[in-house]
Amino acid sequence: MAPITSILLTGLSLASHTLAVRLLGTHFSGQIFTYELALNNATSGALSITTNTTGCGVTPTWLHFDEATRIVYCIDESWQGSGVLTQWTLGAKGLSLNASAATPGNSVHGSTYGGKDGRSFLVTSEYSPSTLTNYKLPITASSKPIQTLQFTQAAPGPRPDRQDKPHPHSAFTDPTGAFLIVPDLGADLTRIFKINKDTGVLTACPAISSLPGDGPRHGLFNKIGYGQLKYYSLNEVSSSVGVYDVIYPSSDGDCLSLKLGQTISNYGPSVPLGNVSVKSAEIRIVGDSLYASNRNDSSFGFEQDSIATFKIGSTGALTFVELANSYSYYPRSFSFNKAGTYVAIGGQTTANIAIVARDTKTGKLGKLVANLLVPPRGTYGGEDGISSIIWDEPEKRHN
Ligand SMILES: *[C@@H]1O[C@H](CO)[C@@H](O)[C@H](O)[C@H]1NC(C)=O
Ligand SMILES: *[C@@H]1O[C@H](CO)[C@@H](O)[C@H](O)[C@H]1NC(C)=O
Ligand SMILES: *[C@@H]1O[C@H](CO)[C@@H](O)[C@H](O)[C@H]1NC(C)=O
Numbered sequence: 001m002a003p004i005t006s007i008l009l010t011g012l013s014l015a016s017h018t019l020a021v022r023l024l025g026t027h028f029s030g031q032i033f034t035y036e037l038a039l040n041n042a043t044s045g046a047l048s049i050t051t052n053t054t055g056c057g058v059t060p061t062w063l064h065f066d067e068a069t070r071i072v073y074c075i076d077e078s079w080q081g082s083g084v085l086t087q088w089t090l091g092a093k094g095l096s097l098n099a100s101a102a103t104p105g106n107s108v109h110g111s112t113y114g115g116k117d118g119r120s121f122l123v124t125s126e127y128s129p130s131t132l133t134n135y136k137l138p139i140t141a142s143s144k145p146i147q148t149l150q151f152t153q154a155a156p157g158p159r160p161d162r163q164d165k166p167h168p169h170s171a172f173t174d175p176t177g178a179f180l181i182v183p184d185l186g187a188d189l190t191r192i193f194k195i196n197k198d199t200g201v202l203t204a205c206p207a208i209s210s211l212p213g214d215g216p217r218h219g220l221f222n223k224i225g226y227g228q229l230k231y232y233s234l235n236e237v238s239s240s241v242g243v244y245d246v247i248y249p250s251s252d253g254d255c256l257s258l259k260l261g262q263t264i265s266n267y268g269p270s271v272p273l274g275n276v277s278v279k280s281a282e283i284r285i286v287g288d289s290l291y292a293s294n295r296n297d298s299s300f301g302f303e304q305d306s307i308a309t310f311k312i313g314s315t316g317a318l319t320f321v322e323l324a325n326s327y328s329y330y331p332r333s334f335s336f337n338k339a340g341t342y343v344a345i346g347g348q349t350t351a352n353i354a355i356v357a358r359d360t361k362t363g364k365l366g367k368l369v370a371n372l373l374v375p376p377r378g379t380y381g382g383e384d385g386i387s388s389i390i391w392d393e394p395e396k397r398h399n
């Protein structure tokens with residue numbers, strides 16, 4: 001009888017309620033918000049703020065959300081010579097602070113690694129001090145770095161205004177959790193480290209060069225075809241995506257390596273790489289579609305920047321599909337819901353969250369479903385406004 005009851009309840013709840021989903025994100029002004037998206041139907045809804053809190057320093061920039069443990073780590077981009085690293089727990093009523101540690105500041109990204117389940121340590125990337133810093137978890141008020149790895153380069157890169165020195169922009173593990181990948185925007189490198197899962201200690205492997213002037217910022221691993229792994233690099237400075245083969249070592253203790261096979265502009269294969277006015281920001285993959293956001297291209301009119309859409313072929317190679325409207329200016333952050341039916345876009349300067357529908361058959365982004373302004377607005381070209389947006393979709397419990 002249980003299945004019939006479930007069907008009846010599902011029918012009732014669909015009839016009497018709109019569907020509500022939670023999101024969370026940071027604002028460079030110091031706030032961390034939770035949001036609720038209430039959908040009337042597939043293409044119309046309303047987004048509203050449900051909670052707001054502070055405590056992630058003066059410039060919250062990035063959240064690492066561990067869905068299974070409900071722990072949220074918040075990274076502070078403060079460039080004032082000091083910052084904080086905070087650990088929160090996400091409950092029904094929003095975020096509650098577990099602990100906050102002092103840091104040297106200017107961290108732009110953070111993620112967990114190591115231990116048995118990839119949750120024992122946290123690594124942060126510092127943009128202008130050109131460092132990579134790691135901490136043992138949980139965060140406490142007296143947390144101190146395990147290591148502070150300092151990067152240097154002999155001379156500025158091809159874009160000296162952006163590439164004056166190394167600028168590590170993110171750090172995350174490969175799918176096995178044995179290696180750490182660190183895109184370096186200043187040095188045109190994807191740095192690779194071996195992870196000691198017990199101590200959290202990182203040991204440098206040979207770094208992999210991008211094309212000169214690419215300025216790698218973020219990246220993703222993705223399985224294609226018969227389970228073969230590829231690595232996709234979002235290159236902020238050249239506004240392009242690099243596609244790399246992933247080469248695992250034949251014996252334990254050796255290094256992971258990457259081999260660049262394709263670089264394609266976010267504006268398609270016929271457009272030369274590197275437009276000085278555009279700063280690409282985020283990369284995401286859903287199914288066989290890859291998306292890359294472009295800040296400051298105004299492709300869809302005043303304060304309407306684009307998100308490039310690519311198809312991932314059976315060999316992992318990318319084919320440019322089209323540019324889609326991000327309904328925002330400076331789309332710094334965007335992420336998809338689990339079903340791949342919506343993308344939430346964080347417009348940095350316009351300080352808005354746009355929810356845009358995604359066609360699950362074609363992968364194309366389409367209609368603006370909901371839009372919320374979250375003041376204060378950013379300033380032109382400034383490091384202010386909305387910094388990040390992610391979804392919170394806990395697995396549903398079945399009785
Ligand atoms: C979705 O809801 C909106 C607002 O209630 C309405 O204007 C629109 O016609 C609806 N669309 C569909 C396809 O039902
Ligand atoms: C933040 O929360 C406080 C109550 O805790 C509320 O008064 C304020 O309006 C909220 N701000 C925003 C932007 O939602
Ligand atoms: C964090 O705070 C939550 C909520 O107060 C609490 O349930 C949890 O035990 C805390 N976790 C840690 C690791 O301190």
Ligand SMILES: *[C@@H]1O[C@H](CO)[C@@H](O)[C@H](O)[C@H]1NC(C)=O
Binds near residue numbers: 277
């Ligand atoms: C650079 O991007 C801007 C904004 O999209 C565009 O107007 C301009 O034509 C591009 N320049 C080149 C050299 O592609």
Ligand SMILES: *[C@@H]1O[C@H](CO)[C@@H](O)[C@H](O)[C@H]1NC(C)=O
Binds near residue numbers: 278296381
């Ligand atoms: C934005 O693009 C315009 C050209 O379209 C350029 O003049 C300007 O410097 C760019 N601004 C920033 C902040 O990148």
